Amino acid sequence: MTKPLFKVSTPVEAIKVLKDHLDIQKIIQKNREIVNIKDSLHRVLAEEIISPCNLPGFNRSTMDGYAIRAEDSFGASESLPSYLKIIGEIKMGSKSEFKINPGEAVKISTGAMLPEGANAVIMLEYTVLIDDTTVELRRSVAPWENIVREDEDLKAGEVLLKEGYRLRPQDIGILAGIGKINIKVFKRPRVAIISTGNEIIPAQDEPQIGEIRDINLYTLGACVEEADGIPIYKGIIKDEVDLLEQEIRKTIKKDKVEVVIVSGGSSMGTRDITLEVLNKLGKPGVLIHGVSVRPGKPTIIAVANDKPIFGLPGHPVSSMIIFNLFVRPLISWLQGGDYNYNSDNPKEVKAELTCNVVSDSGREDYVRVFMYKEKGKFYAEPVLGKSGLISTMVRASGLIKIGLNIEGIEKGSKVMVKLFN
């Protein structure tokens, strides 16, 4: 176990400290449920799937034509065709009753079962029907041409999908193919979202001068949903230690949440309240206080009795960026995955930076950019504005990261834009 750090931490340090203080395997052990595969898109497998059977399970034609012995076609050409005797036609979806002997052929459709004795299918296009019982072959076919072998898609006993695997449409399809209709998946983690700040009012209310509607409740709720978690909207708590402590204890107990996010409190007084509460809830308490990320420095990460609790900055831009760096990976770990925002985010597009961007060394900078295409080329244009301005995120298409020890990026440089969904 690493000792809790009370200096500003790099994102990598923060992730490590959080992981060191959570027994993920123990937490997720009981977080499994059975779902029908129709409800399993983007869910994460909590069991290993071994194929119980071959797929397709029988040798299957991939073409309309004639099932034959490949040997009977060898040497056949338009100028020197071969002739075979048609002994019948295979019915779709049933066991072939035929057995093919040398010199014989059976009419077959795409998807039908290959008859005994046959080892190839010749396409209709390369044949001529001479009479009811005779077919002319104008080409040769190789053994097993135009056939899917009985275990070519899947072999019985093969490990098909592993625990921790996130299901895509084709994965759900192959589960249907082996008759696995109900599967064990990890429960989607429940994440409570609490806003703090005496100036914050519910979004449906009319603000008096000096008040501001709650934005973070909604952005963070939607971020939880995008991360495949379940947002539990808790609303606004006034800046008082007792109220905040009670609310967090209540949501952990009654809403059975796995994660708590407290956002807000960018001013010193309120930050101190969050810090005090996050240290009162259980062991080990606050692990991280401040990260070397801009925007997003005033971030608090705590663990209390195996429950991770985040104190995110109040500025809407900062809270979203910090969510992606720390909470989103955590939601993935809690489903048996190992997602890392910076290395596993595949939605990156290369673009040319349209102006110089400066950054301080010793700090990761996330710069909002608007991306556009001109003459087939992508450009990334920084969206300027303070991190309190949600409109800058609305105007932006994604973020570019400027690493810890880089002091800026010059206009014209190629950058990787991490796209928003």
Place this chain on the structure above:
Amino acid sequence: MTKPLFKVSTPVEAIKVLKDHLDIQKIIQKNREIVNIKDSLHRVLAEEIISPCNLPGFNRSTMDGYAIRAEDSFGASESLPSYLKIIGEIKMGSKSEFKINPGEAVKISTGAMLPEGANAVIMLEYTVLIDDTTVELRRSVAPWENIVREDEDLKAGEVLLKEGYRLRPQDIGILAGIGKINIKVFKRPRVAIISTGNEIIPAQDEPQIGEIRDINLYTLGACVEEADGIPIYKGIIKDEVDLLEQEIRKTIKKDKVEVVIVSGGSSMGTRDITLEVLNKLGKPGVLIHGVSVRPGKPTIIAVANDKPIFGLPGHPVSSMIIFNLFVRPLISWLQGGDYNYNSDNPKEVKAELTCNVVSDSGREDYVRVFMYKEKGKFYAEPVLGKSGLISTMVRASGLIKIGLNIEGIEKGSKVMVKLFN
């Protein structure tokens, strides 16, 4: 209106013909509904949003410190500080009662309202509290430094989001910020999925030899879900004209679907049945019969009384690829969007091809590839196998497209991989 084509069409032609025969604007006119913004992630706006107010609505401090007149700090430094009289502290979330005169300062927290007369905030770090009523300034601040102006995030009357816009977390946040809790969105299109083929059995059943479980129902259902549509699972219909016709008429009427997908029928006989039925259901009938795409050539696209109906190939790989090319964009159009799989799919990653891939000119080829990273570089390795093998899609990370008039791509070339979700 273009005349229906009964030759093999390029994907671009097929999209054009489909669009020419559907009055999308008329169809979507009535497909609007009101939802709470908490339920609006990735939904598409069916109204224009104009900001009814300024955001934040008052001049707001972005720092903890003192609200002052910037002029009173000019020239201040550590060696030659200025001194101001503290006349009070602003309460968070309420209208400032103070009016600042020359030589005066008011204590202020991040997020609080700037008092009248002040035009800047000096950070706490650059001040020293001398006594209860005197603060020393050790730096100068510029006018409006550390302040978000009342309309800096949003101006009243500004068009914020347009009709047809797909909502991300930050967009939902800004709607909360202006108090717009309920919004008009396009309904998610309902898409019926029907499988055909006498060899196909329900996935929960045990196949007899020659039979095969229904895979496409599940892959296509999940694809509809990924495209933000609502899948209506109809199951398997035997290969008979009357049965298929009845089923499609029933699902259009009773399930109120906007789109019908019939998959299967890769053999000549069953293809003919789908073709016959799709021509019987209403005007104009079948528009496209065959597309120059591999895999996926035997594709049928029809419109009957303003309902688009697709006859997708039975092979699981082909049906998914054709779905992405034609059905997925259509689901986007039916929500007021204008998505195009080939130009609007941002989830592309550049990779190096690990072996030669050949393709025929005059046909778009979609090659399944497995992507891996080695020494920080992405490689795309073609996944070989027939289009009837769903396992090839499970092994693949995405697709590379080989354009109509390209005859192949050499090993070592840079390719763009369209990632699966």
